Amino acid sequence: MPSNVSYGQKASWGLTLAAWGGLLFLHVPILIIFLYTLTPDETTYTFPLPGITFKWFGVALQRADLWRALTLSLQVAAVATIVALVLGTLAAAAVYRSQFFGREAVSFLLVLPIALPGIVTGIALRTTIGSLEIPFSYWTIVVGHATFCVVVVYNNVLARFRRMQGSQIEASMDLGANSFQTFRYVIFPNIATALLAGGMLAFALSFDEVIVTTFTAGQQTTLPIWIFSQLTRPRDRPVTNVVAMFVMLITFLPIFFAQKITAQSADTEGGSK
Amino acid sequence: MTSQTQPAIRFENVSKYFGNVRAVEQANLEIRDGEFFSLLGPSGSGKTTCLRMIAGFETPSSGHIYLYGQDVSNLPPYERDVNTVFQDYALFPHMSVGDNIAYGLMVKGVPKPERIKRVDEMLELVQLAGYADRKPSQLSGGQRQRVALARALINHPKVLLLDEPLGALDLKLRQQMQVELKAIQKRVGITFIFVTHDQEEALTMSDRIAVFNEGKIVQVGTPAEIYEHPATAFVAGFVGTSNLVDGEIAKRITGRETRFSIRPEKIHMGPADTKIEADSYSADGVVRDVVYLGLYTRYLVELSGGGDLVVVEQNLKTTSMDVLKVKGQPVRLHWKKEHIREVGGS
Secondary structure (H helix, E strand, O other), X not given: OHHHHHHOOOOOHHHHHHXXXXXXXXHHHHHXXXXXXXXXXXXXXXXXXXXXXXXXXXHHHHOHHXXXXXXXXXXXXXXXHXXXXXXXXXXXXXXXXXXXXXXXXXXXXXXXXXXXXXXXXXXXXXXXXXXXXXXXXXXXXXXXXXXXXXXXXXXXXXXXHHHOOOHXXXXXXXXXXXXXXXXXXXXXXXXXXXHHHHHHHHHHHHHOOOHHHHHHOOOOOOHHHHHHHHOOOHHHHXXXXXXXXXXXXXXXXXXXXXXXXXXXXXXXXXXXX | XXXXXXXXXXXXXXXEEEOOEEEEEEEEEEEOOOOEEEEEOOOOOOHHHHHHHHHOOOOOOEEEEEEOOXXXXXXXXXXXXXXXXXXXXXXXXXXXXXXXXXXHHHHOOOOHHHHHHHHHHHHHHOOOOOOOOOOHHHOOHHHHHHHHHHHHHOOOOOEEEEEOOOOOOOHHHHHHXXXXXXXXXXXXXXXXXXXXXXXXXXXXXXXXXXXXXXXXEEEEEOHHHHHHOOOEHHHHHHOOOOEEEOHHHHHHHHOXXXXXXXXXXXXXXXXXXXOOOOOEEEEEEEEEEEEEOOOEEEXXXXXXXXXXXXXXXXXXXXXXXXXXXXXXXXXXXXEEHHHOXXXXXX
């Protein structure tokens, strides 16, 4: 946005330098990973690259353990997101619509898992699940992920509810719609983009989660854990880089679109006032 | 049909409490079929709570509400043949104007061709023909108001509730909508119940008015009855302006200590030596303040024995120069005995 420059003074060169330095520090390592997916040298990071090859993409495709991990991660993320969408929406509706004893406490407890260090959530879940003698499985991973996925959906939907004109629900009932019809035709369209944004965010969170997964998984290996275990195998490094690149794309895109969607609906709602 | 003889709405000892707060106390009320009925009162007087109880958004804490003889006190909003025009219009922002208006028909499963036909009729009625495909955000305040009205009328409800629907409009538009609402009510022949805190609006539009104060209905009557015969000092002060006179001053004027009210426009102001007819009361005083308001002038007259009266006179022959000269002059006020109203407590 070049027009912003005219708003005020130009930033001093020191500040500009610091800003660029910060951005580079954050993003150059990611670019390095992209770069070394193409290296023919499989054990060391030599620069400049001794050559360029695409063979690691092919190798990655052939790895059955990688595919199992990817499938598991996608499944867990999908199921955790669905659970989060349902529970998060119901919780947001309850906190928004009714006054009940302990409402503030419920609201606080719901948001807690995202503030709590993953290691605490992980240990707590592991102890609980272990002492209840529930075998660690695919489902325990889903439950673990749902604890923090619910939060993002809850926050998104609650914010949307608070912006929505409350009299719309009354108007719908007044015009003869029962509770189900009111949800279907009035409430759902109002919160649809919040659900989409919250869902994408939840999916991305679940997809690259390591800590809680380590504590709640049994023998299963999700993709992030697979990558983590690859660190001990220097010969596989380029393959790991290829996978890391795909993980980045898979998580980046939902977050990017989630932001677009919420920004857009905020614009239109602001414009109607 | 029996519904023609039944009152449209009947309140039987209706009370409503929110926790310990009393919103409505022991309300008894009958609203006739086909009437334009206003619930008038200051904010917090219980008028909106009464409307919401008729709509079904609140249930009475005690007592019963009858809609054409049927007890609806505990029915949910979607099982009552009553529709509402909301103060903030409550249009569905994600639907077009046409879909907003058709909503009531859609949830009842009326087939689409019929819906389209009736939406067109409604748009015609509220003078918005051709607006069906717009979004509510593309309309002006006055147009949204009409859409809200059309949406509420399409179900042909037995009673239409209007919750301060004109509050957000500017003065000119409000006056135009007052006339239009009244005309639409005549055309559709539905009972309208109109909540307002604007006494002028209530007087202009209503067949009858219920005046609310502190959760109670203090008077029910036609606009003329309410204005000319206020039942209490509150009504006299809230509907139009009134001079309230009591105690010593009342005794000096009428010979009795009973409190009475007198409308400023009923008082005539003349020179200090004006002769007083036998059918009139009089009071002498000095003009303390003159407010020139174009159409009329308001005078504040300080009575010689204490107290003061507000007098309003139309500027039929006088100019602002003339009326301002009166300030500080001794005058004699007089008015017909029949124009005072003896009023009770508050």
